[in-house]
Amino acid sequence: MTLPTPQAIAELKAALPDAFTEDTNDMAPWLTEWRGRWTGHTPILLQPRTTAEVQKAVEICARHGVAIVTQGGGTGLVGGQIPFGEVLLSTRKLREVRDVTPLDDAMTVEAGVTLLEAQEIAKANNRFFPLSLAAEGSATIGGVISTNAGGTQVLRYGMMRDLVLGVEAVMPDGQIFNGLKRLRKDNTGYDLKQLLIGAEGTLGVITAATLKLYPIMRSRCVAFVGLESAAASIELLARAKDETGGGVEAFEMMKRLGMELVLKNIPDTREPLETTPPWYVLIEITNGTVGGAEAQMERLLEVAFEEGLITDASIAQSDAQRAQFWRLREEHSAGLKPEGGGWKHDVSVPISRISDFIDEATAAVEAFHPGCRVSCFGHVGDGNLHYDIIPGIGEDIPAFIARWKEGSQVVHDVVAKYNGSISAEHGLGRLKTEEVKRYKSPLEIQTMSAIRKAIDPQRIMNPAVLF
Amino acid sequence: MTLPTPQAIAELKAALPDAFTEDTNDMAPWLTEWRGRWTGHTPILLQPRTTAEVQKAVEICARHGVAIVTQGGGTGLVGGQIPFGEVLLSTRKLREVRDVTPLDDAMTVEAGVTLLEAQEIAKANNRFFPLSLAAEGSATIGGVISTNAGGTQVLRYGMMRDLVLGVEAVMPDGQIFNGLKRLRKDNTGYDLKQLLIGAEGTLGVITAATLKLYPIMRSRCVAFVGLESAAASIELLARAKDETGGGVEAFEMMKRLGMELVLKNIPDTREPLETTPPWYVLIEITNGTVGGAEAQMERLLEVAFEEGLITDASIAQSDAQRAQFWRLREEHSAGLKPEGGGWKHDVSVPISRISDFIDEATAAVEAFHPGCRVSCFGHVGDGNLHYDIIPGIGEDIPAFIARWKEGSQVVHDVVAKYNGSISAEHGLGRLKTEEVKRYKSPLEIQTMSAIRKAIDPQRIMNPAVLF
Known part of the structure; x- marks a missing residue:
């Protein structure tokens, strides 16, 4: 370098x-x-x-x-x-909104437009831009493309990769790649934008992008549900997809421990249900017909309750209650912080294996560090868990944090066994580029290096990151 | 070579x-x-x-x-x-079905499983595999991935690229790339499968793939609609997406000439409407709720008719009628054949520009070859037109066919002006690899060549195709 x-x-x-x-x-x-x-x-x-x-x-x-x-x-x-x-x-x-064409369900914005602004531009044009994540007020379109960001709407609309129709980028030799097409179909050679998406700035500088827009849904319903096990949530997810024809927009699982920490550490929060089940799910259903989401949610929960798949449920009755429910999920990271932090993981496994993964990973970390506590929440509809290990009550926190790297390898080894990913939505960056080499095949690393060398032979673009 | x-x-x-x-x-x-x-x-x-x-x-x-x-x-x-x-x-x-995991909405099949078989395996597992095209009884999964095939359900579910979770491939040096993940999220470096998808066999041999599955829809409604103009169909498409919250599964436009040739040349076909409008659209709506698709279709057509956006409509009342409607669309290529063939094109332009494109391209080909006739049909919901020029009545057919290449350039030049694609869903192959060089930037060609050289330095994989 x-x-x-x-x-x-x-x-x-x-x-x-x-x-x-x-x-x-x-x-x-x-x-x-x-x-x-x-x-x-x-x-x-x-x-x-x-x-x-x-x-x-x-x-x-x-x-x-x-x-x-x-x-x-x-x-x-x-x-x-x-x-x-x-x-x-x-x-x-780079702040320009270059064009919005609602008939194409497309808009072209420059890299520095924030994610929140992109959502607002879409809304002002009677359209919906789905990507949503906690940092959306600051995160920029260039950044979320370069990292292929995820967030809470992936289940229905996909990752950022799925929302990009075209990109403009300055390549490592200074040439401009003009790939700002508003096309849904274009089979004329390798899809170069797919390389730039998620490349973490190693193949060029994204300067603008054409993004997909969607119709605004006419109904939306949010419920908080209590369950006896993580396995039950997976079965509930399958039923929810079936009942709604793919209309589940979010399906977020939480363990009781995380909920307790939110209730303890975050002001103005309260129990979402009358009971205190070991597992929760927040479900959001959207629908193109007025009243459709509510009707589907009610049918789903009624049958699930009758069959004993869920033990408790509450459907948000107002925008305010919907916001309260979502806040309980969104404050999960903040709720952990006052406990002194922990070993954090952003992993994914096949949805069908989530429950087994949680059991096996928990047994492994408890064996590695007896007394630690496992919090576990996330976008379970995508197989993506934020699987966090926090110290036992009264434990020495710096000593615990010092074992992060080793502890993470215990978790990641279980992830690998389940054919999962050690970075589901955050990318590798400086944090995980070395770690991931334990799990990638030499062929994958060689192929990525060869592609990078072909596009950036001097390796001037974010040289410390990726392979 | x-x-x-x-x-x-x-x-x-x-x-x-x-x-x-x-x-x-x-x-x-x-x-x-x-x-x-x-x-x-x-x-x-x-x-x-x-x-x-x-x-x-x-x-x-x-x-x-x-x-x-x-x-x-x-x-x-x-x-x-x-x-x-x-x-x-x-x-x-390569015929093995390696696994089907409905809870993951995923199945892994080998490359030689046909598209129709893949649809049937999904159905037997209470799931839906959306890719559908005329050749689905023979087309294989390996082939449709290598060519990033499209078809009639792209509007709702995307191209084949969007339906692939993972691939296994033998790389040009004989190493096996095992990318058969069942994950929805995996941000750990460049997404190598994206290069293999649509590479037309130039970067490796795809041997198996993990495919996305979807819920089976509980209602489905098909209508044939008459309109005065192509522009009206674009407005109707926007309304249909809005009315259904993105539940339009197919939106296929046809011009009267193509319909006339189907009625003339294909046995057992009859007029779909009582009138004979200059333009038709076949709309298919699906919905997760019983009766939902029918209700949305009726609302859509009622308002469109009242406002004069459409001039006629017929909603299929049975599976048989639905099949009849679809047959009128699917026989469009066969309907052209007895006329002696023509200059065929598989192009895409931004949806909002379709009507302008048709006007301008038609004027250009009529100037280039007076008396020719323009047929035009396709997946207008994706901006993808099969834009075919056939000889005038009584014209010398071999002489007409001899002008195909020049005539196509007239069409493709208009496509390029509209920032479209000269191969929306068929790929480049031996047919268009040279032609597309007129429209791609040197940077794109260089970058694709450099990537290919990095992965297949001997250029042994389908050397005559792509760059």
């Missing part, structure tokens, strides 16, 4: 005279990962406002062989956006 | 003693494209029955640097499956 030379920096400043800063105070907010896990450094932060400016920057870096880290909203959870000496290129100031 | 040497052929025969043929009669059916456009030749047809046998074959070819054409069901429309001297490797005999 070649760090920026004085000559390269001088050329960058001359080429982008009002789109850079070297001021350490200005740069500071963009150099620390928001959970505080990494604090990096860079000689220069570039903040181009147009694709042409991005191109100039990349051309100069390419000519000098100098490394670049591209950053969007800076909300990534695996440190892929933090430079350690590389030029930091932010795409936050 | 290196053609098979006697030494390579001898090794292939020794390695696969009961899985090859050199008999010209046995090979003949697999050497002629089914429309008769290409007849190729090969010294040997390999018909392995296991991934291990495919691996042996590829290893030997790789060692000798000998070229391979991989073939599935042989139903491709662009000649990508026809060898001209290369080893012909058929994956039709």
